[in-house]
Amino acid sequence: MTADRLPPLPTVALGVVSHQQMVLLVRRRVVEGRLAWQFPGGVLLDGELPEAGAVRETLEETGVSVAPAIGRVPVIGRRTHPDTGCPLVYVACDYLSGEPYVAAPREVTHSAWVPHDAIQQFIPQGVFAPVLAYLHGREVLPVRLAEVTADVGLARKIARGGRLHGPFVAALRGRLRGYVEVLADPAERYGRGLPEGQHREVVLGTVRYARQVAGAGDGEGDPEATLILLARSADDLARYAATARGTR
Incomplete structure (x- = not known):
């Protein structure tokens, strides 16, 4: 199979869980490029909506129960990640219950609440602008x-x-x-x-x-x-x- 005919990478849904000015992050066991700490998430199942995938993956990786955000369209934005080339969907999720722990030790090594103001210390390569704006209560358009x-x-x-x-x-x-x-x-x-x-x-x-x-x-x-x-x-x-x- 030639390089220009490689199958597309699967879509990954990420749960952006904000609670009491904290956001939920996980540290991947296998670091991809500069990616170590990330939002919980994973590949969508066949026919699965991003909202459902983000909820499922967040519970599977952190033990925290969440739901798609109420009062807004849950999808914050979409992009192809500049490091991995993977198509990503960022989903705003409301916290329901549970404290984070390493629920999927084969995939993550840490799971923790991080203050909004400290998120870029954990993701120094930069947080997707619409996600950062969402966490700070603002709207940033993804195009000029x-x-x-x-x-x-x-x-x-x-x-x-x-x-x-x-x-x-x-x-x-x-x-x-x-x-x-x-x-x-x-x-x-x-x-x-x-x-x-x-x-x-x-x-x-x-x-x-x-x-x-x-x-x-x-x-x-x-x-x-x-x-x-x-x-x-x-x-x-x-x-x-x-x-x-x-x-x-």
């Missing part, structure tokens, strides 16, 4: 809005000009899909925080539709319509996410 705006304008210009094929346009579609994927969670958090009413339903409906648009393949439907819909979806979600950040 100026980049989204520029690509949205470029996509609309290309669609009007009819130049809808080639590697440049394919890369643009990929970037727009990426914007939708990373902005959908903060946009949904904004929608769920609105009072009941028509605007709330419009925002949440827009988020659902944007995810459907981003999930469709390039071969599905008219290429001009696909590019326009991706641009509109990215623009809508960026606006909602920016509004949420501005109201905090």
